Amino acid sequence: MPMLEVSDVHTYYGNIHALNGISISVEKGEIVTLIGGNGAGKTTTLRSIVGLLKPRQGHIVLDGEDLTQYKTHEIVNKGVAMVPEGRGIFARLTVTENLDMGAYSRKDQKGIQQDLDRVYTIFPRLKERRTQVGGTLSGGEQQMLAIGRALMTHPRLMLLDEPSMGLAPLLVESIFETIRSINKEGTTVLLVEQNALMALSIADRGYVVQTGRIVLQDKAAALRKNEMVRKAYLGEE
Amino acid sequence: MQQKTALHVHKPVGTYRYVQIILGVFFSAYLLWRLYVVLIAHPAYGPDTWLRFTIDGVVLGSVYALIAIGYTLVYGILFMINFAHGDVMMLGAFGGYFVFEALGAYKVSSSLSFLNAYPVISVILAFLAGMAVSSTAGYFLEKIAYRPLRGAPRLVPLISAVGASIFLENAAQLLFSTQRWDYTNPAVLNRGAGWNIHVGQGTVVVTYTGVLTIVVSVLIMIGLYLLVKRTRLGRAMRAVAENKSTAALMGVDVDGIISRTFIISGVLAGAAGVMWGIHLGLVYYYVGFIPGIKAFTAAVLGGIGSIPGAMLGGLFLGVVESLGPAVLGISFQLKDVIAFSILVLVLVFRPTGILGEVLSEEKV
Numbered sequence: 001m002p003m004l005e006v007s008d009v010h011t012y013y014g015n016i017h018a019l020n021g022i023s024i025s026v027e028k029g030e031i032v033t034l035i036g037g038n039g040a041g042k043t044t045t046l047r048s049i050v051g052l053l054k055p056r057q058g059h060i061v062l063d064g065e066d067l068t069q070y071k072t073h074e075i076v077n078k079g080v081a082m083v084p085e086g087r088g089i090f091a092r093l094t095v096t097e098n099l100d101m102g103a104y105s106r107k108d109q110k111g112i113q114q115d116l117d118r119v120y121t122i123f124p125r126l127k128e129r130r131t132q133v134g135g136t137l138s139g140g141e142q143q144m145l146a147i148g149r150a151l152m153t154h155p156r157l158m159l160l161d162e163p164s165m166g167l168a169p170l171l172v173e174s175i176f177e178t179i180r181s182i183n184k185e186g187t188t189v190l191l192v193e194q195n196a197l198m199a200l201s202i203a204d205r206g207y208v209v210q211t212g213r214i215v216l217q218d219k220a221a222a223l224r225k226n227e228m229v230r231k232a233y234l235g236e237e
Numbered sequence: 238m239q240q241k242t243a244l245h246v247h248k249p250v251g252t253y254r255y256v257q258i259i260l261g262v263f264f265s266a267y268l269l270w271r272l273y274v275v276l277i278a279h280p281a282y283g284p285d286t287w288l289r290f291t292i293d294g295v296v297l298g299s300v301y302a303l304i305a306i307g308y309t310l311v312y313g314i315l316f317m318i319n320f321a322h323g324d325v326m327m328l329g330a331f332g333g334y335f336v337f338e339a340l341g342a343y344k345v346s347s348s349l350s351f352l353n354a355y356p357v358i359s360v361i362l363a364f365l366a367g368m369a370v371s372s373t374a375g376y377f378l379e380k381i382a383y384r385p386l387r388g389a390p391r392l393v394p395l396i397s398a399v400g401a402s403i404f405l406e407n408a409a410q411l412l413f414s415t416q417r418w419d420y421t422n423p424a425v426l427n428r429g430a431g432w433n434i435h436v437g438q439g440t441v442v443v444t445y446t447g448v449l450t451i452v453v454s455v456l457i458m459i460g461l462y463l464l465v466k467r468t469r470l471g472r473a474m475r476a477v478a479e480n481k482s483t484a485a486l487m488g489v490d491v492d493g494i495i496s497r498t499f500i501i502s503g504v505l506a507g508a509a510g511v512m513w514g515i516h517l518g519l520v521y522y523y524v525g526f527i528p529g530i531k532a533f534t535a536a537v538l539g540g541i542g543s544i545p546g547a548m549l550g551g552l553f554l555g556v557v558e559s560l561g562p563a564v565l566g567i568s569f570q571l572k573d574v575i576a577f578s579i580l581v582l583v584l585v586f587r588p589t590g591i592l593g594e595v596l597s598e599e600k601v
Binding site: 050077092149 | 469473479480485488489
């Protein structure tokens with residue numbers, strides 16, 4: 001049984017039919033990526049999974065439990081973390097406070113401390129800046145903070161929305177390296193990216209989203225060779 | 238997509254800017270001239286009177302500050318002005334009133350009531366009752382009048398707030414009639430009684446009720462500061478104020494935090510109501526109206542959404558309102574005019590207030 005099963009989900013923004021029957025599945029331990037153009041429905045899919053948007057139809061099942069009945073904070077407490085698009089750093093909270101927010105509903109002081117040490121080991125930069133407020137960090141540091149904060153919720157499943165957005169190529173690479181190592185340590189990852197090449201290079205499997213539908217799904221390696229993907233998303237002739 | 242709108246602060250350009258500068262210079266010059274007249278040329282009052290005005294202003298200002306924080310907390314999280322906040326304060330004032338009445342009627346000996354036998358406990362009980370009543374009112378106000386409108390255009394909850402305010406005033410009128418009720422303080426807290434301080438040729442009475450008001454107000458503000466800065470709840474409140482959906486992604490129950498924000502504003506308003514009763518002595522069904530609007534002015538003056546701004550704005554407004562008529566040489570009955578002129582001036586010249594700031598993009 002897959003860890004996350006999204007089946008035939010329809011989500012609307014007012015009258016706009018944004019997701020037109022999306023179905024994806026994520027196995028435990030995988031990195032799965034959703035690629036597609038602007039407005040295809042990638043972000044909407046993630047927001048539907050965490051309950052920031054309520055699907056009108058369809059099911060989202062995490063380890064056998066339907067998530068659509070829960071509010072966002074309850075879903076997060078079930079082990080789903082999301083690094084939102086644009087990072088969503090609390091600009092007026094310090095780095096430490098931002099990380100503490102990630103551990104908001106946890107009570108296990110020991111586990112929190114371990115995770116905090118882990119985040120500081122992965123991102124030593126954050127430790128250097130721990131008393132600074134979030135708004136003063138650079139884009140790359142904010143992305144590290146957003147990922148670190150998501151790790152502080154100790155997720156089983158981590159959703160990442162455009163982690164490469166607005167970052168220099170070198171930074172993008174190191175962020176993706178981090179995502180891969182987080183995955184190796186046991187967190188399942190669902191990754192949304194416009195940078196399809198990078199996403200497919202670390203993912204196990206991928207889905208191509210167009211106008212609220214899945215138009216293609218395959219192993220990441222196969223997608224990289226696919227004619228249509230190469231033309232549309234990898235910018236090759 | 239989530240709609241991202243920056244609240245653009247009106248930036249005056251061209252001639253409008255010059256009009257502002259000319260008006261600003263004119264106002265300042267007039268004020269300086271008036272200060273010269275009343276202080277040096279034709280001293281209208283001795284230093285003792287000035288000190289009395291200032292103390293009165295600080296006392297009143299600390300009450301305004303407590304109420305203003307309630308406006309600012311709610312605005313910081315929901316971006317709406319809770320126009321029923323003054324009436325929440327009124328309910329708290331009545332809560333304290335009934336405690337004093339009940340304790341005054343309860344005799345511990347043939348001649349001594351509980352109220353006068355244990356004044357400290359009585360005052361504490363009155364404050365607790367006022368806070369409890371107001372915070373309950375605030376909690377249900379949010380649940381009934383605002384929560385169903387979450388996600389509606391911003392004008393809608395505002396109209397609901399005005400409606401809730403009218404409802405609360407009329408409900409209070411039904412319950413307590415239109416009579417003005419005398420707040421019966423414990424005897425040691427008699428209004429007008431206090432320490433005499435000699436200043437120049439005169440004496441100034443620093444009233445016990447005034448000192449009580451300032452002390453309690455400062456204590457509550459320190460408590461609020463610690464709550465917001467140091468506790469898990471405070472951190473969650475700040476996170477929700479900055480970005481609701483990200484806060485939810487951290488596992489924060491956003492609706493729960495909003496409820497608690499209304500409860501906290503209610504606690505402050507309740508304390509303010511009891512202070513109002515103890516210091517000024519009368520409560521009635523619309524007693525919250527004027528302090529409510531004044532505190533709103535104070536919150537705007539300080540920069541709505543900013544807690545230190547609300548404290549500063551409240552104190553400033555109280556002092557200005559108290560000194561203003563004397564400085565400008567106008568009737569003391571015009572003090573409300575001064576307060577609301579300040580509201581207009583702030584909205585024209587500096588809509589963000591003293592400590593206000595441009596809202597970040599993620600907000601709203």
